[in-house]
Amino acid sequence: MDQRLNAKDFEDALPCDAPDSGPLRWAPPEAPLAMQKQVLETRTSWADLALVGRLFLSRRKA
Amino acid sequence: MHSHLSPDRPTRLCRLLALSFSLIAAITASLLMAEAAARDGFGALDGARAALIFLTTAWLAWGASLALIGAPGLQRRRAQPDLRMPQPRTVILIPICNEDPLTTFARIAAIDASVAEAGVTADIAVLSDTRDEAAARRERFAFARLLRETGGEGRIFYRRRTQNVGRKAGNIEDFFRRSGSAYDLAVILDADSLMSGEAIRTMIARMQEDPKLGLLQTLPRIIGARSLFGRALQFAAGFHGPVFSRGLARMQGATGPFWGHNAIVRVRAFAGSCGLPELSGKPPFGGHILSHDYVEAALLARGGWKVEVDPSIAGSYEEGPDNVLSFARRDRRWCQGNLQHSRLLLAPGLASWSRFVFLQNIAAYVVSTLWAAFLVASFVATVTAPPPNYFPEAHQLYPVFPNTSTREITMLVFGVVGLLIIPKLTILTGAIASNRVQGFGGVIRATSSVLAEIVLTTLLAPLMLLYHSRAVLQVLSGQDGGWPANQRGEGLLGLADGWRSGRWIVLVGATALTTVYWIAPDLLIWLLPVGLPMLAAPFLIAWTSRPLTHALFRVPEEIASPPVVATYHEVCARWEMTWKNSPAEPSAGMAVEHHVPA
Numbered sequence: 001m002d003q004r005l006n007a008k009d010f011e012d013a014l015p016c017d018a019p020d021s022g023p024l025r026w027a028p029p030e031a032p033l034a035m036q037k038q039v040l041e042t043r044t045s046w047a048d049l050a051l052v053g054r055l056f057l058s059r060r061k062a
Numbered sequence: 063m064h065s066h067l068s069p070d071r072p073t074r075l076c077r078l079l080a081l082s083f084s085l086i087a088a089i090t091a092s093l094l095m096a097e098a099a100a101r102d103g104f105g106a107l108d109g110a111r112a113a114l115i116f117l118t119t120a121w122l123a124w125g126a127s128l129a130l131i132g133a134p135g136l137q138r139r140r141a142q143p144d145l146r147m148p149q150p151r152t153v154i155l156i157p158i159c160n161e162d163p164l165t166t167f168a169r170i171a172a173i174d175a176s177v178a179e180a181g182v183t184a185d186i187a188v189l190s191d192t193r194d195e196a197a198a199r200r201e202r203f204a205f206a207r208l209l210r211e212t213g214g215e216g217r218i219f220y221r222r223r224t225q226n227v228g229r230k231a232g233n234i235e236d237f238f239r240r241s242g243s244a245y246d247l248a249v250i251l252d253a254d255s256l257m258s259g260e261a262i263r264t265m266i267a268r269m270q271e272d273p274k275l276g277l278l279q280t281l282p283r284i285i286g287a288r289s290l291f292g293r294a295l296q297f298a299a300g301f302h303g304p305v306f307s308r309g310l311a312r313m314q315g316a317t318g319p320f321w322g323h324n325a326i327v328r329v330r331a332f333a334g335s336c337g338l339p340e341l342s343g344k345p346p347f348g349g350h351i352l353s354h355d356y357v358e359a360a361l362l363a364r365g366g367w368k369v370e371v372d373p374s375i376a377g378s379y380e381e382g383p384d385n386v387l388s389f390a391r392r393d394r395r396w397c398q399g400n401l402q403h404s405r406l407l408l409a410p411g412l413a414s415w416s417r418f419v420f421l422q423n424i425a426a427y428v429v430s431t432l433w434a435a436f437l438v439a440s441f442v443a444t445v446t447a448p449p450p451n452y453f454p455e456a457h458q459l460y461p462v463f464p465n466t467s468t469r470e471i472t473m474l475v476f477g478v479v480g481l482l483i484i485p486k487l488t489i490l491t492g493a494i495a496s497n498r499v500q501g502f503g504g505v506i507r508a509t510s511s512v513l514a515e516i517v518l519t520t521l522l523a524p525l526m527l528l529y530h531s532r533a534v535l536q537v538l539s540g541q542d543g544g545w546p547a548n549q550r551g552e553g554l555l556g557l558a559d560g561w562r563s564g565r566w567i568v569l570v571g572a573t574a575l576t577t578v579y580w581i582a583p584d585l586l587i588w589l590l591p592v593g594l595p596m597l598a599a600p601f602l603i604a605w606t607s608r609p610l611t612h613a614l615f616r617v618p619e620e621i622a623s624p625p626v627v628a629t630y631h632e633v634c635a636r637w638e639m640t641w642k643n644s645p646a647e648p649s650a651g652m653a654v655e656h657h658v659p660a
């Protein structure tokens with residue numbers, strides 16, 4: 001851990017005392033945008049495969 | 063598939079050529095192998111060998127076809143459009159995690175100056191995922207200095223997440239969720255990226271020109287390498303990279319790649335298409351998607367957006383690993399991420415080319431394991447072969463000497479070596495013809511560099527084969543490699559470091575050579591090109607990390623430093639001086655002392 005850089009050093013380093021600088025802005029503008037979660041995994045299960053198998057067999061019998 | 067993403071005729075032709083070339087080469091290799099193996103009867107092991115050589119040769123030929131398709135004479139030149147007014151709202155994103163703040167923020171200062179000079183209006187957002195509090199304080203210190211020097215208040219931002227969910231992809235996603243609506247376009251960089259304002263201007267103009275373009279990827283040139291390994295990699299990326307990338311661009315068409323950085327995205331397209339889910343199950347195959355960039359490119363295509371790579375955009379740079387260990391560590395992460403793509407091969411709605419790209423990503427690492435399996439199978443097949451029968455028929459007066467398979471095996475070896483070397487020699491020939499070699503120190507220096515790079519990669523190939531094979535086996539056995547922090551500027555390694563990290567390779571090489579020597583000494587000569595570099599692994603690891611002068615592997619950026627790179631070095635040198643004199647000098651644990659501007 002770097003003990004030499006404490007909070008005071010950091011505050012001293014900020015350009016808050018510059019004329020007309022105002023409060024320092026850290027974060028980008030708040031402008032929310034929805035990120036749509038994507039579906040990547042197929043939900044095929046053994047039960048689905050068994051169902052397909054049964055359908056196939058029943059059609060062949062018919 | 064969306065009609066504007068359908069491959070055009072030249073793209074279809076390129077794909078057909080590459081596939082045909084790969085198949086012909088693979089079939090020829092496996093027929094030669096089968097013919098050689100059939101001398102003493104064709105068994106199951108011989109079938110396996112023929113299958114293995116088919117797959118490995120197909121992969122080599124596929125790589126070679128990229129170079130042949132991207133050959134300079136085939137380049138399709140396009141005029142770069144100019145920026146239209148009003149400029150789209152653009153942000154430059156720099157996700158960082160435990161990076162050296164001095165060099166990282168010095169790069170941002172250089173990019174900011176270059177962007178302003180190019181007449182581009184863009185915000186810059188540094189998105190920190192740094193976990194260590196002391197390191198985060200140093201980042202804030204560097205940010206304050208950056209603002210003071212650039213007057214970037216209200217234009218350059220720094221935000222740090224308290225939870226680094228989803229790693230880098232999650233970091234970008236978090237930005238879009240909070241601030242995405244404020245921007246139309248986002249240039250995504252890495253902590254070690256440098257990009258000129260002109261390059262960013264060109265990218266924005268391209269996005270303006272084509273509203274269906276969701277992502278435009280540039281080809282970053284590697285800069286700042288100092289070691290033999292790093293400089294060889296830098297040279298290969300600069301000399302061969304553009305040709306291979308041009309081949310890739312021609313083959314992938316509108317369903318191109320995303321390499322995670324040095325690219326521009328349309329924010330609306332990215333937000334609508336690239337929200338990555340966590341995969342079911344535990345890592346390495348479940349959990350967060352590691353190689354997220356390729357998945358994001360596939361998802362953009364699924365959403366109907368074009369993804370293109372343009373290697374002709376100049377002014378895009380990154381740094382590369384400076385030694386074998388850094389390279390292998392990065393490869394371990396990429397290997398896990400790429401093998402995870404096997405979970406996504408059947409993802410609904412993807413373009414078939416995107417699925418094929420996933421398959422290629424998996425093959426890139428699995429192929430080393432296949433080569434290793436081929437060597438083992440060949441050894442076992444030879445020692446278990448029945449002894450020759452000189453008198454196959456009863457009452458035979460003269461012996462019948464069996465045909466040797468030396469001719470087929472030699473042809474096979476020459477074929478495989480040819481697939482590795484011919485593309486590089488073709489690129490060299492093209493570079494001499496077009497005078498591109500001038501940027502690489504002229505004909506003699508560029509030719510020497512190409513030959514030296516071939517020798518070096520040949521020496522290191524057995525090491526890489528073992529690193530890749532180990533990574534594949536680790537992932538398949540369920541070991542999660544996580545996402546280790548980048549160790550940029552790690553640099554010089556001693557013999558002790560080489561021994562510590564390479565002794566297992568020595569053990570594998572020594573075991574293989576000793577076994578072959580005792581059981582089948584005739585085979586030893588075939589194994590030496592692979593076995594000897596393994597025995598020398600500690601030396602090779604240490605030796606290739608040593609600094610190298612600029613005499614060999616010279617690249618254009620060393621002959622004439624691009625303005626953005628020169629500005630970066632100037633800022634770095636200035637900051638380093640005052641940084642050390644500052645009461646808040648952030649030297650502890652950081653790589654500042656390793657940084658030597660070129």
